[in-house]
Amino acid sequence: MSSYNLLSEPIRKYIAEQNWSELRPIQNAAIQRILTTTDNYILSAKTASGKTEAAFLPILTDVDFSESGVQVLYISPLIALINDQFKRIEELCEHLDIVITKWHGEASQSAKKKLIKNPNGIVLITPESLESMFCNRSHEIPHLFSNLKYVVIDEIHYFDGTNRGVQLNSLLYRIQKRANVNFRLIGLSATIGDLESIKKFGGRPLDTKVLKDSSSKPTSVSFKYFESKGGNNYNLDLIKDLFKEVYNNKVLIFPNSRGKVEEITHYLLKISKQGNLHTNFFAHHSSVDKSLREYIENFAKTNTYSPFSICCTSTLELGIDIGSVDKVVQIDSTFNIASLVQRIGRSGRKDGQESKVVLYNTNSWFLLQSIAIWELYQQGVIDSKTNAVYPFDILVHQVLSVIRSRNGITQNELINYFEQNYSFEHVTAIQIEQTIQSLLEKQIIEQTGQELLISLEGEYIVNSKDFYSVFESEQMYKVIHQNIVIGELPLNPMLSEESKFLLASRVWRVILIENDSKKIIVQPANSGDKPTFYGGPVDISHIIKEKMLEILISKQEFDYLDQASLDALKILRDEFAVYKLVNYKIDRPLKHDVNKTELYTFASSKINRTICLFLDFNGIKNDYNDLENSIILKLTTAQDLYKLFSKFNIDSKEINLYLKEVIEENPNIIDFSKWGKYLPINQQVSLLLDAYYSVEETLQFLNNIELKENIL
Known part of the structure; x- marks a missing residue:
């Protein structure tokens, strides 16, 4: 029987009203498998391929919603995504008498009370709200979920390899036990790295199958290079070129920090105002007030003709519907392939459109990393996050x-x-x-x-x-102008009365800081600096670092690079030509300078940190530059390093004792984990090793590499 004929009559009616000429590949596959088996499924397909419908068309056909209890639990990483998907699921259920309830901190209390009184239908929730439900309404869990048939996890890759993912999986187990229920799990994602890890969600990895639509969407790419001229600000030539690139289009611009978002939006607005052009340039990130973010999202979605540029962080990387944009701009390399895939997918969402992406880089190492990630993306490779063995x-x-x-x-x-x-x-x-x-x-x-x-x-x-929540939140101060909340900022030494900063694409001057109420009262100003935000280290995978070296030692030409990018890549290649590197899997440059030696590892961030840990353990001073893949030591030869590497094959107990001393001397080192301070010291050591290091992988790496020296 065809997929279409497997669907219930109301669902077929919905499809007819939508004037769909056919079901999409992921929808056909999902309908067949979900309705004819009892397995769990991970649905993997590019952005805007109809994954939500692929899950819900068969679920709405399969479930008898006349039965009591919540039948379907939809879990999302973001409240904004829940609000967005609520509308889509509501449309799907138009011909069905199904109650759909949003359950999160901003949702209607009356709707929640109705659900508790008469549990039924579909509930949309975040892991944190599910946790709150267990803490505050544990006695209601069997009442709500004893008849639960399906759990749908949207953007499931977002949870994989994270503490939120461990929490979510534990909550799924707790639902099963508390409500005495077995449900099927459907995961949705555009980017899956580690299939085996993803399949563990819901506790039935052997009964979880992956349905993947590997069809690709045509993508055009161009690389542009503007070397940063010192300091932490962008080259003005880059800003001017970026303005020409975006001002007459609908564009999403992705720098890699909230501060950079504000800087770029400010300068684009300034240039546009000077030319009496449109002012549709917006800053969108987690520190901009929710009402302003929603205004920006709605403007983008409903605006048919006017060009606009939204400069954003990962807040718009996931599937929040803002309509289709003409192109995506990435400034300096993403930190993983999955992010690039998600961001590219925001462009050319309509059938028949190609995705357009422009990648700007501000130094040669970012350029090399960007090329590596782009080439891996072209090959269909997705890097995966590492799950903690002992969370x-x-x-x-x-x-x-x-x-x-x-x-x-x-x-x-x-x-x-x-x-x-x-x-x-x-x-x-x-x-x-x-x-x-x-x-x-x-x-x-x-x-x-x-x-x-x-x-x-x-x-x-x-x-x-x-x-x-299992993640630590910054202590934030609300930024207020004339009783209107603009956003929120962490208090830092740079922020004081009369200081100026950028937020929500405008310049503000601090009038008053109210520490008791955690408010910053502001007035508009003419010039200011981007605000300071704090974040932890970002891990780059081994596959990306190794690809960087492969590109560096090859003679491969890339027709998507502009002349400035070609020149910067040539300079970097010429610099490393002296090492006569042949095998990117094994050969590693060892650079001797007048007062130092640099080992270029081209290895993952975790391997690099572990090498530095081994060096620290042996009392050897070192400095580490993750972007340039280098570990700086005092002058030493390759032979000396080989001898040193042989010492690294030390007993794990010795490393554990060393880290125990490190933690005891500096307890704050464990503050990367919100809950780590409550652990016994041996588990804190394990937590630290899991989070930042990879001993076995590092030993294997050091045993395999051959050092290639330059001769002074």
Whole structure:
């Protein structure tokens, strides 16, 4: 039977009303498999390929919504994406009597109360709101979800390899246990790196299949190069060229930070105003107030003719519908291939349109990384994030959540519960017990008789709204002008009364900082600096770094590079020609300078950090430049380094003891994890190793490489 004929009559009616000439490939495949098997499915297809419909057309056909209880749970990483998808799912359900409920911090309280009173239909939720539901309405979980048939995870790649992903998987397990229910899981993504990792969501990896639409959309690309002339600001020539590139088009511009977003938007607006041209240039990132972001999104979606440019971070990388844009601009390299895929997919969303992307670079190393990522994208390669083997910090969070939701539980019950929880498949009963003991010692929980309970101090933690998320949020101050919230900023030493800064594409002068209410009162100003935001280190995968070296030592020409890019690449290639590198898998340059030696590893960020860790362990001073793939040492020869590498094959216990001393001397080193401070020291060491290092991979790398020296 054809996919179309498998669908219910109301769904076929919906398709007819949409004037679809045919179902798309991912929709055909999903309908057939979902309706004729009991497996879980990951649906992978390019942006704007109809993945949402591919999941919901068969689900709406399969489920009997006249039965009581929530039948479908849709989980999204973003509230904005939930609000966007709510409208699409509502349209799909137009001919069906199905209640659709948004459940998040900004959603209607009356709709939530109706759902609790009469649970049914489809619920759209974030992991954090699901966590809140367990903490505050645990007794309602069986009532809500005992008849749950499907869980749909949108942008599932966004969760993979992250703490939010571990939390989400644990919450899925908890629904299964608390509501005594088995559901099918459907994941949606345009970019999947590690298939085996993704298939673990929902706890049935062997019964989870991947449906992938590998058809590609035509994409045109051009590279432009404007070397940064010192400082942290963009070359003015780049801004002028960018203005010519975008001012008469509908464009998304992606720099790699919120501060850069503000800088670029400000200068584009300034140039446009000087020429009396349109002023449709917007800054869109998480620190811009939600109402302004929604205005920008709606403007882009409903505006038919006027050109506009939205300068944004990853806030618009995911599938929020802003309509189709003419092109996407990336400024300096993305940090992974998946981000580039997502961003390119925002352009040419209509059938028959090609995606257009312009990649600007401001130094030769960013250029090399951009070329490497583009070439890997062309080959269909997606790099994947590494999942923590021992996510002890999320175990702490989930232990506290379970104790709170149960209002007490025995230690044996708790250990048994988490031994079975597939989010913590490698964590042993002894390790779970150690985590519990640490929480007891730190007086976050207490034992009364046989039961573990949240302590008085622990109540302050678990009753905070901040408890539901597993990531640390910056302490933010609301920026206010004439009682209107413009956005929010972290307070930093550069921000004081009379200082000026850019936010929401405008310049502001600080009138007053109210620390008690966490407000910054501002007035418009004429000039100011981009604000300072803080973020952790970004990992670059080994496959990207290795590709950079392959390009560097090859003679391959790239017809998408402008002349300035070609010149910059030639200079970099000439610089490394002296090493006579042949095999990009093995050969590594060792550069001798007058006062130093530089080892160019062209290895992943984790391998580089681990080499530096080994050097620190052996008392050897070093400096590390991740962008340039180099580790700087005092003068040494290749032979000396080989001898040094042989010492690195040390017992893991020695590394653990060394890191234990490092953490004890500097406890703040574990602050990258919101929940790490509650762990015993041995688990903090494991957490640090998991997050930043890769010992086995590094030893294998060092055993395989051959150093090629330049001769002074």
